[in-house]
Amino acid sequence: MAKGETEGSAIGRRIVLPSNFIGGPRNMRQKYVDAMALVQKFGKPDIFLTMTCNPNWPEIKENLKPYEEGQNRADLIVRVFHAKLEQLKHELFKNNIFGEICAHTYVIEFQKRGLPHAHFLLILESNCKMHTPEDFDKIVSTEIPSESANPHLFRMVVQHMIHGPCGSLNPFNICMKKKGSCKNLYPKDFSSQTIQTDDAYPIYRRRNDGSEVKVRGAILNNKWVVPYNAYLLCKFNCHINIEICSSIKAVKYIYKYICKGSDKISFNISPITNPVLINEINEYQSGQWVSPPEGAWRIFKFPLGEMKPAVIHLPLHLENYQPLTFKHKSTLVNILSNSGQRKTMLTELFVENDIGVLAKKLKLTYNHFPDHFVWKGDKKMWSPRKIGDSIGRIVIAHPTEGERYYLRILLSRVRCPKSFADLKMINGVTVATFREAALLRGYLLDDATQQVCMQEASTFHMPLS
Template sequence: MVESARLKYIYTHQSDFRAEIYHGLRDAVFNGETNATSKGKRIILPATFTGGPRYMIQNYQDAMAICRCAGYPDLFITFTCNPQWDEIQWYCAKHKVKPEDRPDMVCRLFKVKLDKMIKDLRYNKLFGAKKAVIYTIEFQKQGLPHAHILLFLHEQDKYLTPADINKIICAEILDPNVDNAYYEVVKTFMLHGPCGISRPTLPCMDEGRCIHHFPKKFNEVTTVDKDDDESLLDAVAKATVKESMFLAWFTANKEYAIARELTYNEFPSKFVWKSSPRGWEPRKSHQVIGRMIFVPPSSGELYYLRLLLNIIKGPISYANIQTYNGVIYSSFRDACYARGLLDDDKEYIDAIEEASHWGSGYYLRKLFATLFWSNSMVRPEAVWEKIAMLLSDRILHDHRAMFGLYDLALSDEELKNLTLIEIEQILNSNGKSLRDYLTIPFPSGDTDHFRTRN
C-alpha cells in the first residue's frame, strides 16, 4: 500500500521532478545515445524511490566509490531471515497466523535485527575496527529477506592467515556433547543434501550434477587462496535549476581558500551540500568519499569535461576549466589535448581502467569493440597491450563453469586469445572483424564453440 501510494504520487507529480528528467537524459548519454528522436514519453522515478533504477544506480556507484577508497572487502557476510525466530513464533501464536500471512511483520523484525547487526559491526567492533560497511537486501524465492554485507577492516584487524580465519569461521559439524546449541543450528539450517546420482530429482540437480558443486573436496585445514529532437548533449549541458550543485561549486571556490585546493571529485570530502540555501558549506562532521558518474568516450564533450574535472582544482567558471597556460580553448576536448591528456589514446586506456572498477568483463570487451568500430583510437594496438588483462576478466571463470573443469588453469597468452575471440564475436555482430585492423592480433583456433557471456 505504501509503495502504491508513492508510485501514484510520482505519476501525478511528474512536473515536480523536472530536474530528474535530466538524469534520465544522462542515462541515455551513458548508454551512448545522443539523438533525442529515440527517446519517448515516460514516467520518471526519482532517485529517492527505493528500488527504482536511479536509486539502484546511485547506490551502486556509491559502493564502487567506497571500494575504490577502502580497497577490497575483507568479509562477506550473509544475514538471513529465519521464520523460526522466537519473536516471529510468538507473534504468530498470539494472532493465530502463519509467518507467510504477515510478510510486513517478518520484514520489520528482520530490519530491526539487521540494524542491530550493522551496529555491532560498525560501533561494537564485532570483527575489529571497520573502514566501511556496505549491505544490500534481497528476497528469496520463499519471500523471506536476506542481506549481503561487505565489511572493510583496518589493516591491524584483517584476517590474513588460516589461524586468523579459524578464530571467526568454523566450517565443521560441532560435537553435540560439547556445544549442543550450535550443533542443532548447523544440523537444521546449514546442511545441504544429501544429493547426487542416487537422488537426481532434487532441485539442486542438473544433468546429473549438483549446481552448488556438492560434495565438495574435504580439507583437513583452512587454506588461503590469494521528447524533442534537441541534442541530448545540449539538454544535459543546460542548468536544470537556478543554482545547480555544479555551478555552486564555482561559487564555493570563490569564497573558500581550501576549496581551491580540491578537484570536483575531492570536493565532497570537505564540503556538504545544503539544499535550502542551495550552496556548499564546509563539512563539520562525517567522513565522505566523493565520486563522479562514469561517462563513456562516445559522450563527446561530457567525457572531456569529466577528464578535466579529475585534475583541475578551484575553477570559478567554465572558462577556467577550458584555460591552460593562459589560453582559453574553444572546447573541453581542445583543452584536454593542450594538457596532454589525449596523447597516445591515454584517455581510452583511462576510461577502460576506470570502468573496470565497476563494470563486468563483458562490458569492458564491448566498450573496447565499440572504440574499434567507431575508429576512435589512433593506435589500438597500444591500447590493447595496456588493458588486455583487464579485458580478460571472468574469461577463466566462465570457461571453468562452461566445461565443468573447476581446476582449469590458463596462461596469460591463452586468456588474451580467448578475449580476442569474444571481441571478434562482438565485432561480427556489428558487421566488423579484427581482420579489418591489421595492427591487432587475430585469435587463433576454432571460435565456433565459444560463447559470449555477460
C-alpha cells in the same frame, strides 16, 4: 522557447523510473557503481555475510494466535527480522566483533516464499584485516561441532547450516543443475587445514574426523557444512552464512550479486510500424513480484539498504546545459528567470573556489570536493564539512559525448577551477573547446586517456552477455 512555447506542460517527456525509486533497475545499478567506488578508495571487501529470516524464531511463534501460521503474518515477520537486523548491525559496527570496519554496504532482498534476507559486504581497517589461514579459522567454521561439548551450537549447525542433501543423495534438490551437479559445488572436499586460494573464497578446514548427522533423511558429514560464525549463529538462531573474500578477482561479481535486484520477467509484442511508447514504470510493475513481507517492509518504511561512507553523485554538464525540474503548470519564462534553478553542484563548485577561503587553500579537484565540503540541497550551496566522511563520484561520460567527456577529464585533474572559462584557460590564453584545453594541458598527448577510460569501464561495468 525558440519555437515560441511558453507552457511547461507542453515540453516533451519520457516516462522513466528514476534512480531515486528504491529497488528499481536504475537504483540498483547506481548502488553497484557506488559500491565499486568504495573499492576504489578502501580496497576489496574482507567479509561477505548473509543473514536469512527464520520463521520459527520464538519472537514470531509467541505472537501468533491459536492455529495461525507465520506466513499469514507478514507484518510480524518483517518487524522481527528488522529488529534482528539492527542487533546484527550493532554487533558488527558498534561491538566490532570482526574488528573496526572502515566501509560497508548491505541490501535487503526477499526470497520467492517471501522471507527477507540481508547481504553484507564489510571492508575492515588495515590493522584489522585477515592475512593468514589462521586468521580465517578464528572467524569461519565449516565443521560439525561436538554435541557433548557445545550442544546449543550443535543444534544450530544441524538446523541451519547443513546444505542439501543433493547430488546422488537427492538428484531433484532445488540446487541441482541440468548436468546433475550442485550449483553450490556441494559436497565439498575434506581439507586438513584452511588454504588461501586465488578464487573468491579460501578452501576452509573440513577435517575428516568422523562427525556425522542425519539431516532430511540422509547421513551427512563435514563436507556438507555451510561456512558459519559460531558466535553469530548461536546468538541469532538462523541461517547466517559468512565468507572470507580472499581474492580481489570476484569483487565485481560479489557487488553485482548484492545489487542485482529482485527476480522479474516481462515481455511485450508490438508491431514495428506502430511502436509503443516505452513506459519504464509500467514495465517495472508488470514484471515485478512483490511478496507480502516485501510489501509490509515498504509500508513500514524500513531501509532496503545502506552504504557507509556515503557516495556523493557529482553532476556533469556543459555551461547552461544543466537539467531543470519544474511543475507542468509553470511558465518557461519564470523557470528561466529563476536564478536558483540554474544552481548545481558544479556551478557552485566554481563559486566556492572563487570566493571561498578554505576552497582556495585546499585546491581540490571536483571529485575530492565532498571530502571537505557538504552540499546543502535546500540552499544549493557548499559548506565546510564538520563531521562524517563521504566519497565523491563524477557521473560517467562516454567518449562519444565529445565536449562533456573532455570536461570530465579536466574536472578530474584540474585543481580549484573557478569557471568553465577557467578550465579552458592555458597560460593566460583561453581556447575554444575543452578538448583543446585537455590537449594543451598534456592529458591527450598519448593513449593514456583511452587507457584510463577503459580501466574505469572495466572497474564499474559488466559485459553485455
